[in-house]
Amino acid sequence: MAPGEFRLRVRYGKIGRLRHLSHLEVIHAIERGARRADLPYAVTRGFNPHMKLAFGPALPVATAGLSEYFDIWLTRYMPAEETLNRLAGAMPPDLTPVSSGYVGDDLPSLSAACNIALYEMRIEREDLDRGTFAKALDAVVRSGELTVQRKGKTKVFDLARSLSKEPRVSVDQTGVVVELAVRMGQEGSLRPEALVGAALSRMDAEGAAIAVTRIDTLIEDEKGCARPL
Template identity: 30%
Template sequence: MKKLRLALNKGEKLRFLSHLDYAQAVERMIRRADIRMAYSEGFNPHMKISFSSALALGVTAAAEYIDMDVLEEDSLESIMERLNRVAPPGLEVLDGKEMPDKVKKMMAICNYAIYEVTGPTTADVEWSELLKTFNEAPEISYEKITPKKTRIIDVKEFVKESITAHVDDGKVTLVMGIGIYPQGTIKPSEVWNLGKDSYNWPITSDYEIHRRAIMVENEEGRFTPLEINY
């Protein structure tokens, strides 16, 4: 048995797949490629696959990562090729790496994400100036509402670096890096709406979200899951 870590696309055609549907699409692709997988034990055995994160409905990603335990002698390159032969549009295998037998769950180590949020802008403004108040604030209180509770969080605990903007054809794309920590996180949609409601960003409630990267941040820097060995 060997453990493979693969980077997969979640393209525009898969935007409206839930995380569960996306996981099931990956499993169907593996079955169609006839990859021999290791399975869990018990009454309901399932493929030994773990994902880097759960993307919200409507969010695309440049790369989603999975760890999979395979019972194959075939090379990594051959397995990737077999998967891509049967991959539906928008779910191609982009890259891969063979990992040590014992690795940490990616959901536990992937703690930083870079998002692009794009929507119509309602005014012609100098975004670098407009974003200064938000970017330079040492603390920003925000009432985060979840189904279980409502609490006040400090947005700058999770958005530590400056948001940047790019305008094209009447739409603005805001690029934001967001930390994902044991104490929680903030959604890019929440940052977008906070800017609209509290900082007079000339945007509407109509937007699309693309995750440019999911990363592992440690004392040495930020790395993709394929750039580390744990």
């Protein structure tokens, strides 16, 4: 960060139809929104100057998020509330800024700092029994490992490491709901639908649609767990 710049952190949601956006599409949409909002954004130096912007961990296509984050560097101070109002007026409704605030320049990047993701997953299958599913999921977790095939590669996750706490299974009007806390890291994070899918296939119920929402993105250190903002 150059002297005289201000690091603004924004929490936003990616919901509704816009959960079908890819991470790159979200980045472009937010860049354009920040320009429409006329934020006094800083521009990188060099041959290809662009907005100084940094994002937290990517959300996959089709996964919604309620607590996603980006940092944007401003060339002059603008009250956080004003940045939020301006952004809210310049973003499509399902890509909504929730809060914003300035953070210290010495903090590590969002992508390096955020290491816990909380997911809520709704299994869209009417005849699914909560108790049977909970047992199947428990059996997968107890097995200690999950092997995931993705894009022709096989990856084995150590579930004791990948899950930061026990999954919670509940039921509401729409059906079975699973809450998971997944550790994110450099070596690749467990996709929560892989774990739920493994449980479903144990009960011969694979193929059910799963609506995934990342409800929180957190930073865990020796002092405990906290939101980035």
